[in-house]
Amino acid sequence: MEEVFDPCTGVRKRFDVSRAYKAQKYIAKNAVLEDRFNQIRIVVGLDVSYPNWRFSSWGIGVAVALAYPSMKILDCIAAVARVCVPYIPGLLAFREMAVLAPALARLQRRISVDLIVVDGHGIAHPRKAGIATHVGVVFDKPSIGVAKKKLYGEYREERDELYIVDDKQRPIAGVLGEGSKRIFVSPGHRVSLTTSIRLIKSMLRRGKLPEPTRIADKITKDLKKRITSGPPGREVHYIRCSGNRIPDIFS
DNA sequence: GCGACAG
DNA sequence: ATCTTGTCGC
Numbered sequence: 540m541e542e543v544f545d546p547c548t549g550v551r552k553r554f555d556v557s558r559a560y561k562a563q564k565y566i567a568k569n570a571v572l573e574d575r576f577n578q579i580r581i582v583v584g585l586d587v588s589y590p591n592w593r594f595s596s597w598g599i600g601v602a603v604a605l606a607y608p609s610m611k612i613l614d615c616i617a618a619v620a621r622v623c624v625p626y627i628p629g630l631l632a633f634r635e636m637a638v639l640a641p642a643l644a645r646l647q648r649r650i651s652v653d654l655i656v657v658d659g660h661g662i663a664h665p666r667k668a669g670i671a672t673h674v675g676v677v678f679d680k681p682s683i684g685v686a687k688k689k690l691y692g693e694y695r696e697e698r699d700e701l702y703i704v705d706d707k708q709r710p711i712a713g714v715l716g717e718g719s720k721r722i723f724v725s726p727g728h729r730v731s732l733t734t735s736i737r738l739i740k741s742m743l744r745r746g747k748l749p750e751p752t753r754i755a756d757k758i759t760k761d762l763k764k765r766i767t768s769g770p771p772g773r774e775v776h777y778i779r780c781s782g783n784r785i786p787d788i789f790s
Numbered sequence: 791g792c793g794a795c796a797g
Numbered sequence: 798a799t800c801t802t803g804t805c806g807c
Contacts, residue, residue, distance in 0.1 A: 587797075591800055598798095628795040628798075635797070659796045669796070690796045725795085 553684035554624050559633050563668035570662065570672050575729040576681040579653040582607045582742070583646065584751025585674065586658045588759040589622070589634045590766060598622040599766070601759040602646040607653070608741055610750040612648050614745070617762055618642035620775040625711025628690065629665050642676060654730075656736070656751040657681040661727035661735070663703050663712035665691045675728025682727030683733065683735045685752050689723055720747040 587600045603615040624634040639657075646652070660669035661684030670780040671684030692703035692711055703712035703723060712725035713736040726735045742749035748756070 587798080588797090591799090626797060629795090631796055664796080684796085686796050688796060690794090 554633070556627070556630070558649060559630050560666065562689045563727035566668040566673050566676050567666055569676050570667065570725055571729045572662065572731060574731050574734050576653065579607045579650055581605070581650060582654045582656060582751050583643065583652050584641065584656050585639050586752060586755035586759045587638055588763045589706060591765045598635070598638045599759050599762050600635065600642040601755045602639070602642040603708045603758055604646060604650050604652065605751055605754065610742060610744060612754065614646065616642045616646040617758065618645070619766070631659055632670040635670060636673065639674065643674070650678060654681050655727070656749060657682060657684050657727060658752050658756065660684040660686045660690050660712070660723065661725035663690065663692055663725035669725065671725065671727030681729040683730055683739060684725045684727050685739060685749060686723045716747050717720065722747055735757065
């Protein structure tokens with residue numbers, strides 16, 4: 540039991556790790572690792588940032604929709620909400636879903652989402668239930684995880700390509716880029732590993748990250764700079780934006 | 791016990 | 798993830 544203190548409400552909550560594990564077991568059991576999607580026209584990038592994280596407070600979750608394969612920004616929703624779950628390796632989803640779910644749910648009411656690219660791992664996870672798989676199964680949408688660091692598995696070279704394999708030597712992620720530009724691509728839900736790698740490669744433009752994650756990361760950090768007027772309170776606040784520019788807060 | 795450990 | 802200036806390298 541991880542004790543969590545909410546500095547705003549003063550409430551002591553507890554995060555039950557063993558229950559989270561059970562939830563992940565369910566998530567993994569329901570994950571589909573085959574290509575089950577129609578033509579991809581719209582891809583959504585998901586990311587979260589934490590202003591004033593020292594005081595354990597709130598997070599900004601961004602869901603930005605891009606046209607595929609042009610990668611033009613179509614729409615964007617950001618959610619600002621209190622995040623009370625601590626970061627525990629392997630349980631990232633339980634911390635970030637608090638802001639990602641509201642943002643994604645709201646975006647889905649405005650646009651038809653074909654694929655979700657999440658900042659973190661998919662099945663390249665100790666229980667095969669990383670945040671990308673978590674989001675994919677909960678929303679029952681094709682999803683792929685793109686992470687900057689390895690969480691689980693071992694490196695293995697196959698046919699001149701680098702992969703991450705699980706304890707049974709099964710490939711669970713593709714490794715793209717060299718040195719500090721290395722990224723880990725793993726299937727989340729309704730997409731195979733081979734297709735995940737192919738799709739992410741097709742979304743690389745500038746920098747080491749694919750456009751959905753790069754754009755979502757930029758927006759989330761731009762918003763953070765503009766929100767210095769204190770905590771938002773109890774409920775979730777939404778930030779709506781569209782067009783290929785940085786969103787206006789509360790517009 | 792020791793090392794590893796997404797964001 | 799976040800706090801941060803200048804700076805080494807392609």
